[in-house]
Amino acid sequence: QFWRNTTDADVGRFLKLYTELPVEECDRLGALAGSEINDAKIVLANEVTALCHGAEAAAAAEATAREVFEKGGIGEDLPTLSLTAEEVGSGISIVQVIVRAGLAKSGKEAKRLIAENGARLDDAPLTDAGLMLDAAALASPVKLSAGRKRHALVQIG
Template sequence: MGKTESGAIWLDGSMLKPYDYWQYFRNVDDQDVSSFLRLFTDLPISEIKKLESLQDQEINEAKKILATEITKICHGKEEAERVKSAAVATFENADSSLLHEYALNKKQVINGIALIDLLCATKLESSKNAAKRLIQAKGCKINDNIVFNVDYIISYKDFTSKSFIKLSAGKKRHIKCCIEGADTIH
């Protein structure tokens, strides 16, 4: 939880997407999981004690439960399950149908859109300078392939046989960029 508005954990879904809310709690420090389960969830103490006994990689299961339970309270059960499924799809390389979507019109794709501009438009990055730094640090991916060129232009060739691309900023921020009204490209 940061000092700036961009680092705040907002309860309002219009200020912080439920997916990002879930991700925040999924990524808390291991040492905070126990106290957060006790403070922020309605889980029975017996279940919390079982989760507290998890060690090493198993603690990640407790973090997923923590994130889902907290998201249920703030955004509802259905939304919590949806964002959990989206996270699993994103990080376990499954179907990307649950990722947040950003619509591109065909004209943008035909003309080409600068990757830096798309990173800003999708709010994966807050500025063009931040987008450039991300690319230079090899933290930007299109369809899980690292982009090395800060002047990269996204065009139809990036969409392969699908009507969307998966755009990633770092390991934890992803968005599905779709061409409006397109089922497939070819």
């Protein structure tokens, strides 16, 4: 996801620096504008990931990004917070879950995120900082989001 957030002006330069694509292809991709530049960012992300982690990891990262960011689904490879049944008990605070998932550094930050409509649970806005998640709510993995770009799965197990 890091490479897909590259500023439009840096795409061509980063393609030349961090990939093994021919210079002409880097220039062509870097010259794209509007929504087409996003295609160049996808190429950048895939090429760098393949170079650093292998083609299989690049394909998995691309599939996760497509599932989460383009289709709005739950990506299997997202960071995951696994809670025990004992931790959930009769309910665990959504604020605590946001912090434990690494989407906020403190309870205060998590509450502010909720108050500013920046937190989502399975793509539905979280509006109640007092929400308690119980075992029924976590019967299957749920996607917790902070803003548009930070996501985690939360599950029991």
